[in-house]
Amino acid sequence: MWSYFARRFLLAIPTLLFSTLIVFLVVQKAPGGPVEAAIMASQMGGGQGEAGGGAVDMANNGVSQASIDAIKKYYDLDKPIHVRFYRWGKKILRLDFGVSSNFGKPVWDMLKGRFKISISLGLLGFFLSYMICIPLGIFKAIKHNGYFDFGSSVLVFAGYSIPGWAFGMLALMYFASPDYGYEWFPLNGIQSSPDVFKELSTWGKLMDYAHHAILPVGAYMLGSFARLTILTKNSLMENLGQDYVRTAFAKGLPERRVIVVHAMRNSLIPLATGLGHIFSLVLAGSYLIESVFQIEGMGMLGFKAIINKDINIVMGILVISTALSLFGNIVQDVLYCIFDPRIRFK
Amino acid sequence: MGRKGKRRDVQQKKRDKRLRQREAGKAKAAAEQERAASQRAKAVSGRQSSVGAEVLAIAAESSATEPVAKAKKELNIPEYKPSEKSLLKVRDLHTRFRTEAGLANAVCGVSFDVYEGEVLGIVGESGSGKSVTSLSIMRLIPNPPGEIHKGSILFQGKELLDLGWEDMRRIRGKEIAMIFQEPMTALNPVYTVGFQIMEILEHHENLSKPEAFQRGVKLLEEVGIPDAERRMTDYPHQFSGGMRQRVVIAMALACDPSLLIADEPTTALDVTIQAQILELMLKVKAKRKDAAVMLITHDLAVVAETCERVIVMYGGKVQEMAPVSQLFKDPKHPYTLGLLSSLPKPVRGKKERKLKTIPGMVPNIHNFPKGCRFSTRCDVVEDRCHDNEPELHKLGDYHYVRCHLVEGDKIEV
């Protein structure tokens, strides 16, 4: 079986190569790019366009051919496409995603900082939702059709139908601003201002972070909350009706053990589905939630990069999230194998 | 990396070879073990008490499907004499389910005894309430939608229906064990067979893990699973259906229960394996003389081979109850007659191909007729059958029949 996973990893390489090729082609063919950006800039008056100097060329809206060539050369646009792809691919292997056309900074450096934020928010939300939804689902299954089951279903589905960003705004209104409600939580950001943050102990830093993270993470989780809870409940209910559960009761095991050890273990199998997908979601972040809470995460960066046609950033994000979702799928298969001994890949 | 890799490769190959040799040795040992086990099993069944021995002897000659009538004719079965001590007394048991179509009275007024040391068969068509009766005894009726709403179940003098959850739990698996029909789904797919056997021993006998493991290996050997020690760490899907049912039996026998309830333990298995499994199940009696077995089945041939006494159920009620010899020699209830005549019978010389069947179908559980429950299908039905429900009549010491046409002392046990 381990050879299966080794093969999966090897297969992931051409898959990644192919999908980056598609990403590369799509982004290259899309209108807008450094040249157009320069032209726009010159039309707005000033900017990079003037740097090249020389004769004014009307066809290029006031940017000289020389400066266009310079820009093209700088971004390798003068080479044929396969050469460009080859060069770009080689650089990516060294995690060199080029330089952002808007910010002039290396893309990798810009991504690195945001990773930390997105991943920690995403993982926190992910673990919290599993830690809340699984026990909740178990409890609902045991008390099926009771008052608790009914009441919590109403809440969970209400949460499901409210978009995360809308919940975020309401939460900010009522829990982070003294004008409407209470000022229990900070209004924005992911940590206190650097000066304050530096002074804190490790524990203090952690608490500061948690304090900032609670509302955005809540907004993150809201949508997946219903799905996870109901999935846990349904799959547990289904397993409780299985023959082997009756066998376990007939063996004289305590009810707790039958539910937790026998039925629950089987209910985890469907919960492993989608783990791989979550991997890339966590990274991609959510533009809307990040902008409500003014967090400088991946979602925000990606959105701005697309608006500004910042090709290198867009491609960087796409390549990384493709790689992560490939990796996530392999992780998911490994988890399947751990949870369900019947699954053996060859 | 090259040379190192090659050396590692060679080592790996050597290891593989050694492993293969060891496996081959194990397999040989296992085969011998199995042979020994089956011989032991034969010896055990040979020692079976009174009726069992002769019936099994005949059964060994004729396969499970072969006509029972022949076997019975050649047998001179001694008069049935159970031990007078009753292990389980079920009285006026009523179990019902709340369904969308209304109340489903699955078991309505079932009374019977299980005596120490006997093998009691329960037969009846699908839906007659056999499983619900046995699940009621285990108190495993899912609630909701089901409930036992009337009656009494005395086990070794204790009223099971009054026991708390914890006391009942101590009886399940330890004093009363149950084997279910479907070996393919009765075991938890995500745990090893060893884990599932060991947890019974850990819970009921307070054994430590290593002790439980040793006992588990012994149990698997007893039910004839070759290479038991290695098989302990295998998962259920690595076993065949017959082997899984052996595992289930090993689990049921783990604590030497005084009552073993087997709900159609062989229905899902190949005919060739059925006989072996039945034989194994009766092993519980080899371990404990006073242990009783309740065998639920569709199959009268199985009853003839393994049981000493039999209950015929229809529509959630006992219709006839008799020692096996009596039931085959002198069946009284029209339903029993119907069941018997639908067994294949050899006619001297040529085989009769057509089987008689009971006309009509079992009514839906919500539309049983008012009078006798069998009146919609009975070929000797009378007017009074439609209006009055017949009571259970006592014909002989252990022979009871519920039919208006039968003369005898009316009793409700």
Ligand SMILES: Nc1ncnc2c1ncn2[C@@H]1O[C@H](COP(=O)(O)OP(=O)(O)OP(=O)(O)O)[C@@H](O)[C@H]1O
């Ligand atoms: N969980 C349940 N909910 C509703 N009705 C049920 C339930 N379990 C059993 N019944 C009803 O009880 C009746 C008796 O069922 P039972 O399983 O005891 O029959 P059986 O004699 O064991 O039949 P089979 O030979 O098919 O196993 C059936 O008519 C069935 O519809």
Ligand code: SF4
């Ligand atoms: S009571 Fe009547 S209907 Fe019922 S079995 Fe006897 S003869 Fe048939």
Ligand SMILES: [Mg+2]
């Ligand atoms: Mg049944």
